[in-house]
Amino acid sequence: MSKIEQSWYKPFGLITLLLLPLSALFWVVSTFRKYLYSAKILKPFKCKTPIIVVGNISVGGNGKTPFVLWLYEHLTQQGLSVGIISRGYGGKADNYPLLVTGLVDAQQAGDEPVLLYHRLKCPIAVGPNREHNIDLLENNYKLDVIISDDGMQHYKMPRSIECCIVDSERRFGNGFAMPAGPLRETTKRLQSVDMVVENGGETDNSYVLQVSNLRLVNSNDYAKNHVSEAHAISAIGNPKRFENSLEARNIKLLSTHHFRDHYAYAADDFAQFGDDCIIMTEKDAVKCQSFAKPNWYYLPVDAQPTDNVINTLNLLLKEKGILNGL
Structure with a gap:
């Protein structure tokens, strides 16, 4: 998450102050565009x-x-x-x-x-x-x-x-x-x-969000072995919720790593973890299946x-x- 994104969820600070003029411009443009549709000047397809x-x-x-x-x-x-x-x-x-x-x-x-x-x-x-x-x-x-x-x-x-x-x-x-x-x-x-x-x-x-059992990234099969500790990897908007879900399952987090939302992973991004166990979100897993190791897992969730x-x-x-x- 960038410093600008971090500032959105913190008390009013310098970054927010400096960006307010651009926010005002964004609001004017988006409000005017919405008005054009509500007034039927522009029409939906x-x-x-x-x-x-x-x-x-x-x-x-x-x-x-x-x-x-x-x-x-x-x-x-x-x-x-x-x-x-x-x-x-x-x-x-x-x-x-x-x-x-x-x-x-x-x-x-x-x-x-x-x-x-x-x-x-x-x-x-x-x-x-x-x-x-x-x-x-x-x-x-x-x-x-x-x-x-x-x-x-x-x-x-x-x-x-x-x-x-x-x-x-x-x-x-x-x-x-x-x-x-x-x-x-x-x-x-x-x-x-x-x-x-x-x-x-x-x-x-x-x-x-109801969590399901861990699945293997490389095959989508359910994990056969109990996972007691792992590195938590995520490229989502709110990674803390994902990490809390893992800890609620009594999984010790060796470390947590946050990439920007929708990040395009490469195998090199995981070199630092060696052969350690990794758990990621389902959204991350679809981008890592081709190079995932046998002890990489993802946590499915259902609404x-x-x-x-x-x-x-x-x-x-x-x-x-x-x-x-x-």
């Missing part, structure tokens, strides 16, 4: 499939991916055919839009879309142009609904339901817009979304929403005509 956006108002890891995984499973359990679109941050493909398959790696599609595909084996399209991503899915699959992983501020994209994920620990940082703070939009935006869901916390509108979140979502699905007779 059209698509035939309902879109559910899972996003946030702040940058950094807020917990979208576990919620997207749960949301996909919930929708398919209701008999819906579901696809996913993503910007594919961190990936670089020769051509877009890109349909994610078992032959596509994180260098092409980004770590989160590859993680989603490994888990779900569902239609996933990535690329910088969300309209083209949607077209690719609609032209190749008969879908009842599409989940947009992020894209809440992409007002050119139509949406039927907006789910805003909030990290219950870090919340909104210092409350300033980028780059002085982590916010893409002010907290007033929360009043217009359909659902605000907290990652962690004890509110009625929240979910907890478990409250009954209130589930009931609210089911009502929205009915109201929006996505699902009838639930």
Whole structure:
């Protein structure tokens, strides 16, 4: 995490003060752009499939991916055919839009879309142009609904339901817009979304992360041996939550190492650990599988929403005509 990002979650300091003019400019530009859409001067593109956006108002890891995984499973359990679109941050493909398959790696599609595909084996399209991503899915699959992983501020994209994920620990940082703070939009935006869901916390509108058994990075098989100590490696927005999960399982952390979010790992990054045991997140693992050693593990997590979140979502699905007779 850079010094600027660290300043977002600390008391007001010099870095924040120096960046405030840029934050004011960012706020003016983003607010004016939003106004152009609300006033119908600019209009969203059209698509035939309902879109559910899972996003946030702040940058950094807020917990979208576990919620997207749960949301996909919930929708398919209701008999819906579901696809996913993503910007594919961190990936670089020769051509877009890109349909994610078992032959596509994180260098092409980004770590989160590859993680989603490994888990779900569902239609996933990535690329910088969300309209083209949607077209690719609609032209190749008969879908009842599409989940947009992020894209809440992409007002050119139509949406039927907006789910805003909030990290219950870090919340909104210092409350300033980028780059002085982590916010893409002010907290007033929360009043217009359909659902605000907290990652962690004890509110009625929240979910907890349920950890599963460790898996091997190089094969995805479950760990057969008990792991008592390891180095914790992560390239996510909130690494402390991951490390706390390991310690809660009575795993002694030999060291902790934080890389920037979506970091593209290379084998040399792990040379300092020799043959020691390593545990990483699932998002990290999809980028390390090709060079992982036999004692490298990852910790899968699954979102478990409250009954209130589930009931609210089911009502929205009915109201929006996505699902009838639930």
